[in-house]
Structure formats: C-alpha cells, structure tokens
Amino acid sequence: MVEFYYHDNQDTQDNFTEAHNSGKEVSVEELEAIGVFYKYVPTIDELNEIATKRNYKNRDVVKLNLAAFNHNLDAYNAKMTQFYKEHYHEDEEIRYIVDGEGYFDVRNKGDTWIRAKLSPHDLLILPAGIYHRFTLSDELKEVEAIRLFKDEPKWEAINRDTGRNTEAREEYVKAIAA
Numbered sequence: 001m002v003e004f005y006y007h008d009n010q011d012t013q014d015n016f017t018e019a020h021n022s023g024k025e026v027s028v029e030e031l032e033a034i035g036v037f038y039k040y041v042p043t044i045d046e047l048n049e050i051a052t053k054r055n056y057k058n059r060d061v062v063k064l065n066l067a068a069f070n071h072n073l074d075a076y077n078a079k080m081t082q083f084y085k086e087h088y089h090e091d092e093e094i095r096y097i098v099d100g101e102g103y104f105d106v107r108n109k110g111d112t113w114i115r116a117k118l119s120p121h122d123l124l125i126l127p128a129g130i131y132h133r134f135t136l137s138d139e140l141k142e143v144e145a146i147r148l149f150k151d152e153p154k155w156e157a158i159n160r161d162t163g164r165n166t167e168a169r170e171e172y173v174k175a176i177a178a
C-alpha cells in the first residue's frame, strides 16, 4: 500500500533505508502541486496505455538487491549510495514497481523531503528538474522496477552538490512557482 509522508530528516549513512516516517502524511494534491503524479496501475496493459498516451517510447527494467550484484557488497553499496544522492534528471520519467518496494524522496516547494513508499503496481511520474533520491526499504531490501523514458534514456543524474542548474531545472522551478 502506497504511503506519502514527510521524512523525519534523521537519516544517516547507516540508517537511510529505514522508514524515517515523521508521522505527518502528505496528500496526492500536495504532490501534484510539485508536478509529481501517482497512480495505482494493476496491469502492464494499463501501464502501456499510460506510456502511449504520454508519448513514452523507451523503457528498461532495473533490479536492485544484493543478488543482482553477485553478493558483492561494495558494488551494491556503491549503487545504493548513487541512488540516494540528491539529483534531478533533465526529462520527465516514470517509475513503476513490479516487485519488492522502495522509497522515492522528492523535495517540496519549501525544500522539505516528502517520502513515497512504493510497492508493486505503484506508478510515480517524476517531472524533469525535480530534486529526488531513491532507496530500498530496510524490510525488503529489494526492488524490481520499470523505468520509462520519453526519448532515449540519458541516464544522467545531475547531483545537487554540483550546483548545476540546467534549463530543465530552471523550467521546473518556474513551473512550480506559478
């Protein structure tokens, strides 16, 4: 069952996969105000319909757990650290959970973290330019997700600590201020 709530901001390098639920819920309307859309999508046919309607042409499947890294803990931890680093992408992207679960954190207008706990059949649309991060949950420690892209996947994550504000980021900031 999907959950949206404010993050408690008590995360450290050692505990960021824990729930970090502040106890304050967030509504879908609040997410929509920052351009994030959620939908429960029961079948792949319905996912395909959404992809077609929104002009998504490409997708891939990402599987994240220790086994996916042949139990190489260093490689697994490196990927976990990469996904949890605050970043944005220059295109709108969809994430659809097939199996397992995970947390997407997105920044709201006040730069506060909102956490989305996603489980199978949950679909999240992340607008271009939004700062976000991802982690597995401590309970399951695995996810299989479909990532959908409108064009060729760029793979590029622009990390906040670089201070790089591309056009996509500037457009996004303008759009949510309106």
Ligand SMILES: CSCCC(=O)/C(O)=C/O
Pocket: 062, 083, 095, 102, 132, 133, 134, 143, 145, 147
């Ligand atoms: C569960 S999808 C893998 C993580 C990802 O695609 C992303 O963009 C993290 O920020």
Ligand SMILES: [Fe+2]
Pocket: 087, 088, 089, 132, 133, 157
């Ligand atoms: Fe990302």
